[in-house]
Amino acid sequence: MTLPNFLRAACLTLILVRAVALAADERVKLTYSDPSVAVDTLQSRQEWPIAGAQAWSGDTGEFVTLRAPYLNLYTAPGRGYPIFHVAEKNEKLRIFKRKGDWYQLETENGKRGWAHRNTLSALQDNQGLYLDVTNPGWRDAASNPVQFSVLGGSTSGAITYSSILGYRFTPNISSEIRYTQAFGNASTLKVASLTVVHQPCPLWRLAPFVTLGTGAISSRPNAVILKPDTRQDSFISVGAGLFFHATARIGIRAEYIKDTVLTRRESNEEIEEWKAGFSLLF
Template sequence: MRLLMMLVGLSLGILGATQALAGSAKEPLWLEVIDPYVEMHSGPGRGYPVFYVIEQGERVDVITRRPGWYEVRTQDGKTGWATTAQISRTIQTTGEPADLPTVSYGDYLKNSWRAGFNTGQFSNGELQGSELFSATVGYRPLGWLGVELEAGKIFGTDIKGDLYGANLVLEPFSDWRISPTVLIGRGVMKIDSQPKLVPLQIDDSDFNHYGLGFNYYLGRNFLFKGEYRSYSVSTDDNNVSLEAWTIGFNSFF
């Protein structure tokens, strides 16, 4: 009899724990729409009609997911499907970005502007040892592709100048928290102050450059980055090669 009672008690305990876990698993994940609207389809596909539009500031509960789609429920009980791209542009009620399993950093940052700064040093070539400081502003039209404009200052012993450029930034693995990047670009260097004894070949010169680096996402809207850059600078005599290492910080909005 005692053994039977122990088994019954154990069964009730397991049932209660199971129900508690089931209840916590069903706890809704409420997200707030921050874009002007989110289209709600009757099924998980573009072929299904849009039957409701969720407006900015409304909240939705995420129910389940399919490849490229999330099933959501509005606060007034309407249930439908929204694309991953649109659901990625939502925030939690705490104000934090939606951290959903199939939404990468690149998905969240698609169609967003970026601003940041870089600092580093030339490690090879005529500007070896000179410091580089630059500010960037850009746009990310795709999750894995960005464009940016850069303006910077160069400081060294008896050297002072400016740098202006336009860059294309490729990030093929933007779903990784630490993801590799490739940068290519063109620009111009204007060296205002030169060494008196042996002037540099670089004066007012165009350059091409490429870079290899990484992005480390500190959050959905902020990243730390490091880059190696190789410059080919056009001069009157020939092309001058430069190398530089930089670190930087970007924010998205």
């Protein structure tokens, strides 16, 4: 694959992912911009009783009182599921489970349902404080040190995919274990490597990085009847790329890596890898 082709593919991927993210954001806004959940601050807080924890003694979770006029409870975490119960203003609720953006709540009379975090802006705890259920923004990505990435691309023309498990030791330095498989016409490559990644500007939303790695590469010729031997060599690699923080949990990355295979023959072999994909941060 030539460079312009790769760039075109990478740009397209970025645009697509961005479009999907925007569309998802927009739809959530449309669905949940419910004026009834606005916090009612016109009345003094002292007028209302404060929620007590005694209702569900022994249970874990957050005990809260609903200060919005009402709260729709869905049967399952998703906007497509039916609303089966409506919690009333000043009703005591227990929050005890979470799936993505949805929280499971239980009313005092045992009704259990789910509500999207955007509808939970008027929950007051037993100290009288309102709960903050907003999701962390992309800037909080720094608090998720473990990264799992899946990348696809090309290695000297062959279809390639990689799985990467990384751990960030400092804001700038992380280490990664990578497993890559490339399917060429003549042979299949398997690459396992240990890489050090340096991010000079970790606070940028689109953060550049450089990598330095070493590992083993095994090349196995594709043949059905006559089976030539698998060749195994070590290699060193240098690379550079870009990491885009979409949210605190999700990132998009693209990278170029040049591997120098230390063969037992007269000259070393060079392999170029172009890859793009996405990452989950934990």
